[in-house]
Amino acid sequence: MADWYAGWVGAEGSEHHRRLAIPALLALLKPAAGEHVLDVGCGPGVLAPHVTAANARYTGVDASRKLVAFARRHHGAHGRFVMGDATRLRETREVAEGGFDAAVFLLSIQDIDPLEDALASAAWALRPGGRVVLLMTHPCFRVPRQSGWGWDTQRRLRYRRIDRYLTRLAVPMKGYGGGATRSYHRPLSAYVNGLATCGLLVDGVHEIPTFKTHPPGPNARAERTAMREIPLFLGLRAVKP
Template sequence: MAAWYDKLVGETGSDYHRNVILPATLRMLAPQAGESVIDVCCGQGVLIKPLLDAKIGKFTGVDASRRLIESARARHGDDPRVSLTVADACRPGPWADGKNDAATCIMAVHDVPDPVGLFKSIAQALKPGGRVIMVFMHPCFRIPKKSHWGWDGDQKIQYRRLDSYGKPLEIPITTHPGKGSGEQTVFYHRPMSELLTAIGQGGLAVTACDELYSHRRSQGNGPFSKAEHAAAEEFPMFIALKAVKP
């Protein structure tokens, strides 16, 4: 499924990456010249160019997919500041060497079966006092197959309907919708309390949070468009957390 994902995200990111996720990540991370930054679950390296443009000293990328790491190497492997490793981020490894000033984990927390293991690895990769920015689908409002938009004709509002939230779920996701390939990944939904507890168990302390809203807006002027605008400003799609290694 790596080729599909590489095409979906590409070198500069999807529409949501470019307009919402990456700007929030860079703003909260505030990378400094000369810093060593590790991107855990880096995929095809969508953060590499923005971080190198910020003049960091070293970028380390870790991902379990060999094909996505190969895609990252094809784009950025010639830069001496870039190091890319194939590894399971939920398990300890030599890449988590405690030498990084900062870390990122973008759109991956909901893709791993062992969140405590992931957070422990991130903590082990950081220097004491190091920081990490994690961005992922908002567990309260964006649960695949369990959250939907609805229309209330009497109130003229668009609302968010949740069919499930409190129980952890493993939700199969078809990677090539409409093509009948049968290839699937798993989305791991966890309520917010479980995620925050797992972060603490992993050795990290949350210091900041930002809820990220869609940049997309309807182009019409009717009641449906106005309701869509209002809903887009009320229900966040992603959540960004900043945590530190004490």
């Protein structure tokens, strides 16, 4: 999957990365000069130049050798990229206990399982007073294969239909490049309670609608309202007291 993913996202990130996900994550992260940020599931490393632009240090960790190599080629000047398992960061030589001011999951946490192990790994890597930021597709409204848009003819409203939510799901995703992945759906409570179990206290929430627009037509107003009101992404920030 690595070649396909790197080709789709590119060195700068997809349009969703550039216009929504990265700005939202940075708004919660607020990287400061001299801080050290750990990017868990860093993929092609698209976040690295944004962290170093704030004069902070950057380390990216990913389980894919090909994606780490891609990140080093395109963003090696902005930090270091290492191989590692997000759920067992203790086994990654370049990641030290309490060695980071912040850990982030930029559209990666829903591809990682078990969730609790990933959160515990991030908490282990944080110094006291550090913070973790999760940026994901909104688990309340974007459940793979169990949610979608609908149209209420009588009320002339665009609505979001949710068929399943509370049950944790491992959903096979469409294969590209000869491979396939799973997306792990969990309810919002799993993230908040999972962070709390690790001693991380949520102190920031950001819900982000999509930027998409629709061509003029009889339902354009309803379409625009739905896009403004039903968020695409959810950002959570939690601190380690």
